[in-house]
Amino acid sequence: MSRRVLTMFMIIFVIFLYAPTLLLPIFAFNDSSIISFPLSGFTLNWLKSLGAAEELRKAAGTSLIIASVSSIIATMLGLLATSATVRYQFPGKGFAIGAIMLPMFLPEIIIGVSLLTVVLLAGFKLSIYTIIMGHVLICTPFCIAILRSSFQQLDPSLEEASLDLGESRINTFRRVTLPLIMPGVVSSLLIGFTISLDEFVIAFFLSGTEPTLPVYIWSQLRFPQRIPSVMALGTLLLILSVVLLTLSELLRRRSARRLDQKATSGAL
């Protein structure tokens, strides 16, 4: 396939990915509470209303924290499980991996209700910690699915070489394994983050008085007074992430230039 065709495809692909999101700002500034064309006029009211929507803003903050922490823990558990199953033979391996992957197969409502029962029986109070627990559980299988292929194609003699050169297992992981599976780890973090940020059912059952953003938004379905405010919030978050991404890219380029180092090895 020629590069030009692929590049064209990628451009269309990215446009498709952003298609709904690009409309977000339009309705965030459209002077109507109805999400529909034709547009009625420009307004900053929805943006301003965010100032008053304390619960909404808090929910967004809670969600970001939960998504970050859950994706990190899920990736770490995923690394442990993957490294164990890809490298070693041990009794009960099939069972173990099956049990860990199971949340992917079960209906979320089941996971939600029974997690709630387990959590309450164990005497925990519902908080962001319980949501994190639930999200780690459902994100881990996705992380494993990604990390697995990373590990499978890693030459085991590289790690042996590190051990042989006197590094401990932990340092070997840090200095050799981790850098080599970095694209997998970053992808795993992103997938965990994305799933957690948008997960509603489990977050609903495990949330106490600090709802996540999806819980808040979904529960507004029946009385959707603030859908455009949510669009405004979404716009802000979108802009924020794009700005952060651009910023980090600029920083990376500058530091690359300063070190006069062409980014040579694999992607991330």
Place this chain on the structure above:
Amino acid sequence: MIKSAQLDSDARRGLSQISLPLAFSVLLLAAPLAILLAMSFWTQDFLTLDRTFTLANFKETWTSPIYRTLMLRSLKISIIVTVLTVGLAYPAAYYMSFVAPNNRKAMLVFLITIPFWTSYLMRIFLWKVILGFNGVVNGSLIGLGFIDTPLDWISYNQFAVIITLSHAWLPFAVLPIFVVMEKVNRSYLEAAQDLGDTPFQRFRRITLPLSMPGVVAATLIVFIPTIGDYVTPKLVGGPDGLMIANMIEIQFKNANNAPLGAALALSALLLVSSVAGIFVWLNRRYLKAEGAA
């Protein structure tokens, strides 16, 4: 020559590494699964559970035409969504791994996940704006003079479910394929070319088989959860777009028939696992055949 696995100390190491994630899953999930399993053999009358063993729920699940229709429809939609998603994701991942310059890769990975950080509900609302009656698609088509009246087959039906779901799962399909492609040793490609392969042959004989683990992962990541989705069909499916998960959801909640819900869920689980199993098996055969050729 000699595998470094299969050792006692390695077995211990493997067990100790997996113990934490396993303990986490078992502690939190043993209960749900046991409840689900037990419940599927019980019956419920409003709020009272009757714990007498019965296979009635499974019988109903497997004989009643409504569940069969929903089950097959869900399977069909999931398969179409998976094929579409993985099919679109593959060239994108290929571009990211083989065409894009190294220093752009990280940015691209973020670029394709960022749109999915806005709430799914919002994205669905916006999809309706795009596909809807006076929406972007219809508006453009009318504006360009292709059609006179809005197309109504693009919203509130299975088509809309497929589009919305495929879109939602795209980044989840791109990432695993990309990760595997990043690991493909570039010298294999050079070797293949060196041995006289055309770029297309090289793709078919080297890149595709080597990236197959990613395709498998992507397929499972998309296929399995898709069949369990009830939100998308509820919001964009219209009357003919409902899926089995909607029925499971209703049984557990409004209909107060958790046992039937459990039987439906377990049957769906069985169906999904078999299809996924067949897929993995076919893939192994393909790789073997490819290796032999």
Place this chain on the structure above:
Amino acid sequence: MRAVLTKKRQAGLCRTMIKLSNIEKYYGTYHALRDVNCHINEGEFFSLLGPSGSGKTTLLRTIAGFEEIDSGTVMIGGQSMVGVPPNMRPTNMVFQSYAIFPHMSVAQNVAYGLRSQRLNKAKTAEMVRESLGKVGLAGYGERAAHALSGGQRQRVALARALILKPKVLLLDEPLSALDRKLREQMQSELRRLQRSLGITFVLVTHDQEEALTMSDRVAVMFEGQIAQLDSPQALYKRPASKRVAEFFGAMNILKADILEVKGDIATTRIEGLGVANLAFNPQPGADASSHYCAGVRPELMTILDDGAMAYDKETPATVTDVEYRGELTYYDVKFEGSDTPVVVSMRNTSNRELREIGQQVRIGWESASAVLLLD
């Protein structure tokens, strides 16, 4: 330095660096190492030679600590290695794939193991430079690892291991991936390096020529067992068994019956060659029921010219085939009363004429050059 060691060894003073005792290793039901016993001396170039699947790499990895054994002991430098992980052992390894870290530069690779020594930057750089110099890669430090050729990767792997000044350097078929010319060059370089450093080298190889040219001693392994452990010369001259003999170049194998054993001399009847007194030392594992055969190297037999110099033994034979190879000529001959073709190689000299097929000749040989081999 080497001369000193050799003297020590002659005086029986050389110290044991590695001692392997009664090592057993199973992979499931597969018996990978069977009662392996051996000593490897300090400063020695020691090779493990065998066909693939013979257990040589397993044994090497056992020394490095990557394989756990089911019974037996590994001692390095007088200390038991039970429970000592690879990173705590005084050994370093050059992997078959070289295992160069692809995400690091050459210098970073070489400096990898130094981190735990907490040296300052300048000192580290100095050591890296020195180490790279030793392997002939001075100035390559900033190269990216994936931009190296096969030979360069191997040198980096060497430098990376040697910078840590290990007591033992383990090499897992390090030359197998190199082309012939480069391999020969590296063989002599490795040998030179080993001599100048005085470190114990343990090399795994399936190439007998490599083992013979480089090693002080070689352990020949078959099916998880050491079949013979000896100096290259002794291995060539006095292989203990048919298998070992065949593994090292050409050897004529003839049926033999031991008629009588007196001390270390066995009176043996050899197919086609008649009765001769051969040196006899019973091999481990051999008993009264063991079968033997006799082996003679082609170059240790001569087709006698009329009235040529006397040989211990002379046997008439018929030439059945001639193969001229420039420096040497190979003759297939048959002895009376024997169907086994025997190869005799003759150096071509200016006054020596080629024999013809069907010609009757006399073959001269020494009873000392025939060896009894365990069948």
Place this chain on the structure above:
Amino acid sequence: MLRTMKRTTTAIAVAAMPTLAAAQELIVLDWSGFEDPGFIGAYIKEHGGPPNYSFFGEEEEAFQKLRAGFEVDVAHPCSQSVSKWQLAGLIEPLDTSRIDRWDDVNEVKEAFVIDGDYYMLPTDWGTTSLVYRTDLVNASKMDSLQAFLDPEFAGRVSLPNNVDDVYALGLLATGVIDWSDVTQEQFEAASAWLRQAHPNVVTYWADNAELAQLMTTGEVSLAWAWNETPTTLIGEGIPVAINREAAEGSSSWFCGYVNVVDGPNSEDLMYDFLNAWMEPATTDYIVDAWGYGSGNQTQMASLGSEVLDSVGLGEVSAPVLVQGPLDNQMREQMIVEFEKIKAGF
């Protein structure tokens, strides 16, 4: 700011001392959006801040969560859930003597009496009725609910994805006005009617925002909708009309607060909260800003019929099916049947 800091500290303390924290802050299980301070001005004034909210999107999810043992003081279900929640032992009677304006509370409160005790304080209500695009359908056909069956509107109809509203329609259309003792035959007739309407339905709307979207674009020109939707649409200048006086009538629904058993905090706080909801100021606010009716009947009446008619809450002469409590078995049948109808069976 100080509040935010206090909340943050609480959040951290929750981790350390799971039971002690948030001891005296009322916990309300509610729909999101109802944390609007305009509803409970009196409570905020008295206690210096709002209670803690936990949110739900569907009553059934709230039910499951409470059943699993989640502890809250007060919850906000709608009328049909009351007897189910009571049967499941989740809620306890209200002490009406502690509700200051009990006499002003809408008489629908009598529908939530179980064994002589009151179980719900109705606080907000609305109507469900025939709504249509005046520019897209002929108004003359809009005086009967049978319009939903008219093939002319095939693919232009939307019904609620909500069993209560849908069966209210089905029953009204088949001549039932009171569903408190609906018979099996009446239920079957209503189901048959809904099944007949199904082919005309483009989608069952899940929420107001969705329906508003559909009606704005014109994809849906005829709907069975809550009064809030046409009010919003008219406010946006979309030509829609609401007909609460279709021959067969229209419906109304109620939601309110219930006293959850074993609430972790003092009941005093709960009654302060309930009393705040019954303040006249709350009534004015909910009608004006949200377009819903208030449970304070007296204050509602004082707003005048013009105001109420404008938001679709006024008195009507046609029959009104009040979505009061319904026999649980019957409701369960409706749920199962509705799922079948939606799936085309």
